[in-house]
Amino acid sequence: xxxxxxxxxxxxxxxxxxxxxxxxxxxxxxxxxxxxxxxxxxxxxxxxxxxxxxxxxxxxxxxxxxxxxxxxxxxxxxxxxxxxxxxxxxxxxxxxxxxxxxxxxxxxxxxxxxxxxxxxxxxxxxxxxxxxxxx
Numbered sequence: 001x002x003x004x005x006x007x008x009x010x011x012x013x014x015x016x017x018x019x020x021x022x023x024x025x026x027x028x029x030x031x032x033x034x035x036x037x038x039x040x041x042x043x044x045x046x047x048x049x050x051x052x053x054x055x056x057x058x059x060x061x062x063x064x065x066x067x068x069x070x071x072x073x074x075x076x077x078x079x080x081x082x083x084x085x086x087x088x089x090x091x092x093x094x095x096x097x098x099x100x101x102x103x104x105x106x107x108x109x110x111x112x113x114x115x116x117x118x119x120x121x122x123x124x125x126x127x128x129x130x131x132x133x134x135x
Contacts, residue, residue, distance in 0.1 A: 081122035
């Protein structure tokens with residue numbers, strides 16, 4: 001193998017790595033997100049036994065678990081929507097946690113639509129990016 005072959009292989013590897021930086025969801029990526037989220041929810045629910053604001057059915061616990069799943073999925077699989085939804089879920093979980101311990105007052109019926117809209121936008125952007133990168 002000569003030096004030009006090595007340079008071509010390195011360029012090919014870099015191009016492949018760059019393309020993997022942001023990609024679309026796949027069934028395996030969704031399963032990975034779900035598994036990590038369930039594990040995170042279980043750990044947070046155990047903490048919730050001793051500190052009630054993180055009980056298993058609280059919005060904060062569920063959103064923190066989803067954020068952990070998204071962060072892990074983004075790092076492992078490079079799913080584009082997770083780069084948007086991980087911070088969205090984390091911020092929203094923190095807001096719900098602050099509300100549950102009484103530091104702020106929020107109307108949950110106003111927050112959930114924002115979470116749904118933000119998540120929808122993340123998936124639409126991923127879908128559009130996936131269509132553009134396929135061309």
